[in-house]
Amino acid sequence: MTVNVSVAGATGYAGGEVLRLLAGHPGLTVSSVCAGSSQGKLGQFQPHLRQYADRELEPTEPRILADSDVAILGLPHGKSAEIAAAILELNPSCILVDLGADHRLENPQDWEDFYGTPATDPWTYGMPELLRANGPSQRENLVGTRHIAAPGCNASAVTFAAQPAVAGGLTDGSGIVATLAVGYSGAGKALKSHLMASEAFGSAVPYGVGGTHRHIPEIAQNLRAAGGVTSTLSFTPVLVPMARGILATVSIPVTAGTTADDVTDAYRSAYADEKFVTYVDGFPTSSSVTGANTALVGAVLDRNRERLTAICAIDNLVKGTAGAALQALNLALGLPEDTGLIVNGVAP
Known part of the structure; x- marks a missing residue:
């Protein structure tokens, strides 16, 4: 089975790193790459992503992102919640992965104190290795979830x-x-x-x-x-x-x-x-x-x-953002957790 993935914020560092990892994932296919004000081909903004260099950037609109099995949102803090709600109205079965902070915090007051805007509902926190003193493990929480908040x-x-x-x-x-x-x-x-x-x-x-x-x-x-x-x-x-x-x-x-x-x-x-x-x-x-x-x-x-x-x-950009998101997404999709991810660094 091939899972189609759309990526918002494709010209940014986090979005670009997600695309780099998706290029090596055997079960996920990039269906659309979206950006805000940037226009043209992705290669103009992410020249290292040769596999996607000729992909035309599309606007960051719910109708485009919703036309996929998974939408990964690499947007500024405070911008994901609104577009996520619109995506789900168009495609309730779409799995959403937020690389920003909009859905990480469980206490609404924490969000309002540090971000200064109304809080949104928390999603499943995308850190499988999070140690929990009570209840199911975080890895268990991620299996089958449809809304993932990637960690900071x-x-x-x-x-x-x-x-x-x-x-x-x-x-x-x-x-x-x-x-x-x-x-x-x-x-x-x-x-x-x-x-x-x-x-x-x-x-x-x-x-x-x-x-x-x-x-x-x-x-x-x-x-x-x-x-x-x-x-x-x-x-x-x-x-x-x-x-x-x-x-x-x-x-x-x-x-x-x-x-x-x-x-x-x-x-x-x-x-x-x-x-x-x-x-x-x-x-x-x-x-x-x-x-x-x-x-x-x-x-x-x-x-x-x-x-x-x-x-x-x-x-x-990897374990701190895109890799953690893909690791959590693997669990949500029922795939082996390490699919498309590597443990070896690059040296020198």
Whole structure:
């Protein structure tokens, strides 16, 4: 069976990465590529996607996106909910995958506090490896679902780094401090002065400082699912001169009496059966996961035994966005979870 997929936001980084992965997926076929203001052939905007270079861009309209089995929405935050509702009116059986944040948060107040607009209904969260203290696993929740909210890239990195400590009882999830080195593709393709090469090269630029970043409530939500009491955390992403990738360094307070073996055991057991999230001895680098749907996590008890430091490396466009979405979609369609996805990075 071939499943037809339409992609909105095809000229953006996230949409382009989805198309790159779809090109290698044996069960999914791209039926339409849509964009907002961009017109012409896709190759003008995504020259690396040779397989789709001659595809004509179509407008981002519900009637076009609804004419497929699956619609993947790579749209700015706040734009997916309205078009998703229109798609479902035209084709109620269409499976929807939102790469944006519109349907990630379960608490409407979290959305309104961080995004400033009315909240929409949450969809099934597209992180199969999310640890849940109660109820079915997140992987089970994704099987057969028709509405998927892909996770945020920064939120994914911090979640993978912190959730084993929460689920393993080493911490209650409070007092976490996360600092992330983030590649510039995480800021999108918008033409802004601080994103120009002349500004970026040789510089590191913090953003979303002081508890303002929109991924904070998503991370807190994930750690509560793992059994924590997390309501907020110190979270500071820093843009660094690389095209893609995230290296998250997460400092986590631990309960008295925690040993180095406790840390190793909690992290090894959390990811022992996972294909795409792996606990490693030592600490990962961002370059080791470039192009792969892989998260590498290392953790160590601090010398004073009051905190542990966990480091997670992901490719923000793959495991952080498009790869996670395709992994979740595979589960929704009843396909093997790893179909069309790779664990090997690109080096050098």
